[in-house]
Amino acid sequence: MSITTPAQTASPLVEPEPGTRRLSTAKAIVEAIAQRMRADDGVVVLGEDVGAYGGIFSSTTGLLDEFGTDRVLDTPISETAFIGLGIGAATEGMRPVVELMFADFFGVCMDQVYNHMAKIHFESGGHVRVPMVLTTAVGGGYSDGAQHSQTLWGTFAHLPGMKVVAPSNPYDAKGLMTAAIRSDDPVIYMFHKGVMGLPWMKKNPRSIGPVPAAEYEVPIGRARVAREGRDLTLVTISLSVHHALDVADRLAPEGIEIEVIDLRSLVPLDRDTIIRSVSKTGRLIVVDEDYQSFGLSGEVIASVAERDPALLRHASRVAVPDVPIPYARDLEYAVLPTPARIEAAVREALPSKGTLSSPGAQP
Amino acid sequence: MADVSFPRLSEDAAAKGVVSTWFVASGERVDPSTLIAEAAVDKADVEVYPETSGTITLLVAEGEEVSQGTAIARIE
Numbered sequence: 001m002s003i004t005t006p007a008q009t010a011s012p013l014v015e016p017e018p019g020t021r022r023l024s025t026a027k028a029i030v031e032a033i034a035q036r037m038r039a040d041d042g043v044v045v046l047g048e049d050v051g052a053y054g055g056i057f058s059s060t061t062g063l064l065d066e067f068g069t070d071r072v073l074d075t076p077i078s079e080t081a082f083i084g085l086g087i088g089a090a091t092e093g094m095r096p097v098v099e100l101m102f103a104d105f106f107g108v109c110m111d112q113v114y115n116h117m118a119k120i121h122f123e124s125g126g127h128v129r130v131p132m133v134l135t136t137a138v139g140g141g142y143s144d145g146a147q148h149s150q151t152l153w154g155t156f157a158h159l160p161g162m163k164v165v166a167p168s169n170p171y172d173a174k175g176l177m178t179a180a181i182r183s184d185d186p187v188i189y190m191f192h193k194g195v196m197g198l199p200w201m202k203k204n205p206r207s208i209g210p211v212p213a214a215e216y217e218v219p220i221g222r223a224r225v226a227r228e229g230r231d232l233t234l235v236t237i238s239l240s241v242h243h244a245l246d247v248a249d250r251l252a253p254e255g256i257e258i259e260v261i262d263l264r265s266l267v268p269l270d271r272d273t274i275i276r277s278v279s280k281t282g283r284l285i286v287v288d289e290d291y292q293s294f295g296l297s298g299e300v301i302a303s304v305a306e307r308d309p310a311l312l313r314h315a316s317r318v319a320v321p322d323v324p325i326p327y328a329r330d331l332e333y334a335v336l337p338t339p340a341r342i343e344a345a346v347r348e349a350l351p352s353k354g355t356l357s358s359p360g361a362q363p
Numbered sequence: 364m365a366d367v368s369f370p371r372l373s374e375d376a377a378a379k380g381v382v383s384t385w386f387v388a389s390g391e392r393v394d395p396s397t398l399i400a401e402a403a404v405d406k407a408d409v410e411v412y413p414e415t416s417g418t419i420t421l422l423v424a425e426g427e428e429v430s431q432g433t434a435i436a437r438i439e
Contacts, residue, residue, distance in 0.1 A: 022386045023398070199383030199401050199408045208384060 010179060014217050018171055024197025026058040028170035029135075032177035033060070033097055035215045037067055040095060043181060046082055047099030047135075049108040057137045057196050062255050079109035083134065087117050090132035095181055100136040103152045103190060117186045118161030132187075133180045138166070139192035139239055139289055140202060141336060146324035149332070151238070154288075154295030156188045157266035163220050164266040166190040168241035170197070170209045172264055175218030176213035183220065192239040204242050209342060215234075221268035225277070229257035232314075232349055233277040234342070235300050236287035237263040243339045244287055247346060250339075256350060266296060270302045275311070283314040283349050287337050292319035294344045314349045318342050365415045366434035372404040379428045380404035382411075382435055389420045393438065404431065413438055 013045050023031065035044045045060055045067075051074035054061030064072040075082035079100060086098035100106065113134065120130050120299065140149030157164045163185050167173040173191065180187035197207035224239055227248050234244040241262045248258035259277050263270060284304060286297040297317035304311055319335045326332045369380060384401040385389040393399055402411050413419070417438040423429055 020391075024384065024386075026403075027398075040380045197384065200406065203384070208386060288437075 003152055008158035012182075012215040012217050012222055013212075014219060015175065016212050016214070016216050019212050020210060021213060022208055023170050023174075023211040025167065025170045025173045025191065025207050026061070026196040026337060028174035029059050029177050029191065030061055031211070032174040032215070033181070034063060034066060036095075036181045037063070037134060038146075039215070040181075042094040043097065044073065044089070044094060045074055045097045046086060047098070048075055048077055048082075048101050050099050051101065055099060055176065057191065057193050057348045058198055059099065059135060059137075059191060063287065079105060080112055083109045083112040084116070086132050086134075087112060087120070087130060088337075090117075090130045090186070091120060091128050095131050096135075097135060097155040097181060100134060102135040102148050103138045104147050104150050106136075106152065106155070113156075113282060114159045114161070118159060121185070122161060129184045130186045131184045133177075133191045134186065134187050135191065137193050138190045138330060139194055140325045141194055141239070142182060143327055143329050143332060145287055145327040149192070149325035151192070151290045153188075153190050153237075153266050154290045154299075155192075157269075157296065157299075158294075161186065162267065163187040164190065165220055165264060166192065166238040166266065168226075168238050168262050169206055170211045172218050172224070172262075174211050175216050176220065176264065178215055179217040179220050182217065184225050188218065190238070194239040195242070204239065206242050206245075213328065218264065220265050221270055223264055223270035223273040224262045225259065225273065226262045227258065227260040229281070229351075231257045232257045232282045232346060233261060233264065234275070234285050234287055234346075235261045235274055235277075235294070237266070238289065240287045240337050243342055247339050247342045251343070256346065258346065269299065269303065271307070272324065274300060275307050277303055278311050282311065284312060285315075285342070285345050285349060286317045286319070287342055288317065288319040289337055290320060291322050292317060293322050295319070315348060318345045343363045364437060364439045365372070365413075365417075367387065367411065367413055367436040367438065368400070369429050369431050369433045369435050370409055370411060372402070372403050372407045372409060373412055373431065376389065378404050381382045381426050381428055382423055383408060385421060385425055386423075387419055388399055391432065393419045402435075411435075
């Protein structure tokens with residue numbers, strides 16, 4: 001097998017026009033991996049059930065058929081062993097895509113992730129790179145209990161040395177995967193099960209969307225203004241982007257203009273886009289499906305406050321209160337950042353507009 | 364004019380399924396390389412591509428239960 005260096009592959013387009021062909025997020029991810037595998041012999045896929053099963057959330061469907069068992073490896077249930085295998089391959093110049101089935105399982109492999117994958121580049125004085133992608137499924141909303149429903153991106157983002165991305169739609173999913181595989185840094189690629197567009201899960205309408213057929217990149221570390229508005233900024237990521245957009249759509253007829261920012265990555269965090277928006281609106285709500293304390297929501301608000309606290313007429317957050325995710329549906333939806341909770345937070349932040357028009361607000 | 368049939372995914376001829384996702388809308392141009400739908404019976408699902416080119420009209424809604432072999436779209 002020939003080992004390629006980044007210089008050997010031409011740079012793909014950056015954020016081209018979406019076009020008209022539609023894919024699910026899961027299919028967009030697979031297409032990005034397959035195109036990279038065709039372009040670069042050093043790209044391999046390994047993890048639990050990534051082969052014949054195609055990934056339990058369809059993130060690797062069909063790759064085994066095209067690329068065979070030399071490049072698509074089903075591994076035993078030992079996350080430490082196969083993530084370590086990926087790290088070793090990456091340090092030798094390959095570009096492995098390694099799947100940790102659920103982010104919730106990081107406890108059994110975190111030494112490999114944060115002491116090795118994330119630190120080898122630093123500890124080697126920049127001489128050894130780890131161009132690896134660790135993909136993992138995150139998020140709740142489908143009664144999978146406290147050990148299969150967490151997002152935990154704040155935990156990974158807190159530890160230095162890894163880029164952390166979480167797409168909300170098929171277009172970004174493909175472009176971020178291409179960028180992640182091509183990146184010389186280790187990237188944690190966190191896909192929410194609720195945005196994959198899977199036939200057997202409750203489907204978000206925006207989980208099917210236009211995706212260019214050619215390879216392209218969405219730059220890691222650049223947020224997207226998903227909706228423009230002047231009254232209030234909702235900063236969010238992943239599935240919660242859709243809830244934020246739904247709330248913005250619902251409140252628009254009342255004259256409430258909400259700006260929605262899809263961060264797309266936690267590391268690097270696009271603080272400039274956040275601050276540009278809050279400079280305009282003066283009101284900030286962070287919607288985060290991770291635990292509230294010590295995480296993304298606090299980091300976003302602190303980033304604005306450090307730049308200029310006078311920008312903030314309002315700052316609050318809609319996150320998971322600091323409890324495990326319940327299994328019972330009603331209890332689970334009581335802690336998730338649902339559209340109802342987001343709408344209530346918006347009305348609290350905009351008392352005049354919110355109160356004046358609230359009687360007719362419920363659909 | 365040609366119909367696109369719901370694929371036979373189950374050996375049980377009476378088994379019903381659903382179009383779980385439409386990737387195209389009525390009035391769009393499609394050809395045999397266009398992924399038009401995902402169809403599911405029980406826990407098996409399969410991608411659906413048309414055999415001919417033309418303008419598609421969808422005949423069933425996402426999630427509507429249909430028998431295998433039922434015409435789910437028409438291409439003209």
